[in-house]
Amino acid sequence: MSTSTSAALDAGRGPAEHGVRTQIIEAATAHFSHYGYDKTTVSDLAKAIGFSKAYVYKFFSSKQAIGEVICANCLSQIESEVHQALQGVQAPAERLRLLFTVFVEAGLRLFLQDRRLYEIAVAAATDQWPSAQAYEGRIRQLVEDIIKDGRASGAFESTTPLEDTSRAVYQVLLPYLNPVTLPHLAPLHKEAPSALQELVLRSLESRPQ
Missing domain, CATH: 1.10.357 (Tetracycline Repressor; domain 2)
Incomplete structure (x- = not known):
């Protein structure tokens, strides 16, 4: 699946092409595919890429913004x-x-x-x-x-x-x-x-x- 952030519709924060944003989207895609959207938390995604939940929130305002x-x-x-x-x-x-x-x-x-x-x-x-x-x-x-x-x-x-x-x-x-x-x-x-x-x-x- 493409991980282009141009489709974010202003859902995220920070520079659109920032590498961390791509990491978050890739981790989210994998987690959502395996566990489902409802059962995945922002904490799960942060743990998967080795960052704190607060750091993830610097790039996306919510789990829905990532889902967007x-x-x-x-x-x-x-x-x-x-x-x-x-x-x-x-x-x-x-x-x-x-x-x-x-x-x-x-x-x-x-x-x-x-x-x-x-x-x-x-x-x-x-x-x-x-x-x-x-x-x-x-x-x-x-x-x-x-x-x-x-x-x-x-x-x-x-x-x-x-x-x-x-x-x-x-x-x-x-x-x-x-x-x-x-x-x-x-x-x-x-x-x-x-x-x-x-x-x-x-x-x-x-x-x-």
């Missing part, structure tokens, strides 16, 4: 997969299909491969951490951009207000983005996202005037 960086890194990996999949794909309908497919597959992979670490994403979504809110905002903007492109090309209808359409499409996708609900949808992931894609695309089709 790790959560943002996890979400950044998912976003990166999505943008790579969309690269070079021009047709808005196909871009929307890929959006559904890649988000579901990437989220499920994180859940299945590292459930302890997944607890951080659950905490972030439940308590609406800034990292989770920023992620949701970027995804909603991506949905809106794809719909805009579809309207500009004539592939999607343009009579419904753009904000209403993008909000509705995002809400269809949201249960598969939310780490709280995603595990419950896992048994359906081979069929449901595909069916939802086609339903959404039919609703977006341009109709003769």
